[in-house]
Amino acid sequence: MKRCLLLLAVLAAASALQAQDGQKYSREDVLAVFAQYNPQVLENAKVNEDYNRILQQWATAYQREKSPQADWELMAVAKNFDNSLRLFAITKTYEESLALQKAANMELASLDVSTRQALLAVFQDIYNATLDIKAQEIAQTKARMKAVKKDKTLAAEQRKQKLAQEKSLLKDLKTEVKTLKKDASSKVQAASDVYFADIKAQALARFEAAYKAALEQAQKAKSSSNRQVKSKNKKPVGK
Numbered sequence: 199m200k201r202c203l204l205l206l207a208v209l210a211a212a213s214a215l216q217a218q219d220g221q222k223y224s225r226e227d228v229l230a231v232f233a234q235y236n237p238q239v240l241e242n243a244k245v246n247e248d249y250n251r252i253l254q255q256w257a258t259a260y261q262r263e264k265s266p267q268a269d270w271e272l273m274a275v276a277k278n279f280d281n282s283l284r285l286f287a288i289t290k291t292y293e294e295s296l297a298l299q300k301a302a303n304m305e306l307a308s309l310d311v312s313t314r315q316a317l318l319a320v321f322q323d324i325y326n327a328t329l330d331i332k333a334q335e336i337a338q339t340k341a342r343m344k345a346v347k348k349d350k351t352l353a354a355e356q357r358k359q360k361l362a363q364e365k366s367l368l369k370d371l372k373t374e375v376k377t378l379k380k381d382a383s384s385k386v387q388a389a390s391d392v393y394f395a396d397i398k399a400q401a402l403a404r405f406e407a408a409y410k411a412a413l414e415q416a417q418k419a420k421s422s423s424n425r426q427v428k429s430k431n432k433k434p435v436g437k
Contacts, residue, residue, distance in 0.1 A: 221264045228257040228272065236276045252283070270335060277327040284320045285393075288313060293401040300405050314394050321390040325382065332375045339368045 232239050232253075243250035262268045275282075292313045299306055343364045346357055378385070 223260055223262055223264060223268075223272065225254075225257045225260075227264075228260050229253075231269075231272050232257075232276045232279070235273045236279060239276065239279050242280075249283075253279070270331065273334075274327070274331050277331060278324055281320050281324050281327070285317070288316050288320070289397045292397060293404065296398075296401045297405045297408070300402075301409075310394075310398070314390065317394055318387065318390045321386050321393070325378075325386050329375065329378060332371060332378070336368065336371050336375070339364055339371060343368070 229240070239253060243253050260272075262272070292309070295309050296306060299309060343361060346352065346360045346364065349357070352360070
């Protein structure tokens with residue numbers, strides 16, 4: 199779950215990714231992964247200009263070096279692309295609504311409840327996507343093990359080493375899935391709660407900063423107006 203959240207952070211900060219040495223993913227490589235693992239994203243992009251612009255900008259900005267691990271991370275981002283956009287939209291809506299309600303001196307309880315519900319639904323979908331990705335990793339690992347066993351070009355020691363590596367990876371993946379499934383609902387709820395607490399703290403901080411700036415600006419304007427009035431009412435000095 200934590201790993202998946204990190205992938206969402208990668209998506210949100212795509213423009214800040216730094217290029218590394220070695221062969222990089224091209225824009226076409228990135229879109230090919232989306233086409234394979236979440237083709238609906240490309241279909242959505244065909245009928246929505248704003249959606250397409252976000253996708254194209256992100257695909258162009260992605261600068262990770264190619265590797266098996268990076269392949270899986272990119273697949274996870276592809277599967278969670280819409281979830282990331284949903285998180286952004288919920289966050290933006292919450293921030294704007296909070297500012298309006300705070301300015302009107304309204305309670306935030308109802309807004310908080312509806313936002314928490316919306317976030318929980320997204321995090322549940324992220325969790326489901328994560329399990330799906332792990333299942334595919336396990337299937338591919340098993341397929342590689344079968345291929346190694348059938349590969350007659352490998353020496354006995356090479357085959358033994360490769361199988362040991364794949365078995366170790368398979369064990370780790372199964373352990374990770376088992377951990378993900380244990381108390382799943384609690385983990386999803388906890389991740390959602392942490393995210394909500396973070397966006398609320400940020401929204402309140404932005405509102406307070408904006409409110410303070412507005413008060414300071416109003417005070418400056420009042421002081422300037424008072425000086426102008428005093429200047430007009432000041433009696434001229436006799437010659």
